[in-house]
Amino acid sequence: MALTGEKPKTNEDVVREYFHCLDTEDWVRMRELWHEDCRLRAVGARPRQGIEEVMSYFGKLFTPWVKHEDKPTRLLSAGDAITAEVTFYGTTSEGREVAFDAIDVFDLQDGRIHSFSNWYDIDYARKVLSAGPS
Numbered sequence: 001m002a003l004t005g006e007k008p009k010t011n012e013d014v015v016r017e018y019f020h021c022l023d024t025e026d027w028v029r030m031r032e033l034w035h036e037d038c039r040l041r042a043v044g045a046r047p048r049q050g051i052e053e054v055m056s057y058f059g060k061l062f063t064p065w066v067k068h069e070d071k072p073t074r075l076l077s078a079g080d081a082i083t084a085e086v087t088f089y090g091t092t093s094e095g096r097e098v099a100f101d102a103i104d105v106f107d108l109q110d111g112r113i114h115s116f117s118n119w120y121d122i123d124y125a126r127k128v129l130s131a132g133p134s
Contacts, residue, residue, distance in 0.1 A: 011108045012075055015082050018106070018113065022070050025062065031055055035112040044122040054116075064129050067091040070102075082106045088120070098128045 014033055021030035031051065040048040040057060048054045062068050067090060074085040084104040091097050102120035106113055 011082055014108060015084060015106055019070055019072050027059060030058060033113055035109055035114040038113060039115040041117040043118060043120055065090040066093055080108045092129060100124055
């Protein structure tokens with residue numbers, strides 16, 4: 001359930017709002033969820049440090065996809081850390097429908113995302129994106 005327009009109340013609310021912003025590409029709202037001194041480590045990408053670098057990463061993330069959804073299927077909380085099991089659903093510009101699983105790890109501080117890392121089979125994702133029309 002998205003909380004857009006409200007201040008997230010719990011760390012889990014922040015993570016759910018993150019996924020909503022990701023799916024809708026609401027980068028203005030997404031920016032509000034991140035700590036100013038945040039860190040991001042994503043598979044296949046160089047590490048990012050600070051809000052400007054993190055938001056720049058997200059702004060380009062879905063260029064290869066005409067449709068996309070990151071659906072969290074399970075959230076595991078431990079203090080200020082949340083691990084999300086995620087299924088990504090996407091449609092490439094050639095019309096190929098793709099699904100794969102990922103793990104996202106969030107560390108929150110003061111109700112904002114302070115560090116984030118994700119894990120998925122990047123080899124599979126690259127092969128799907130470089131394949132010809134379906």
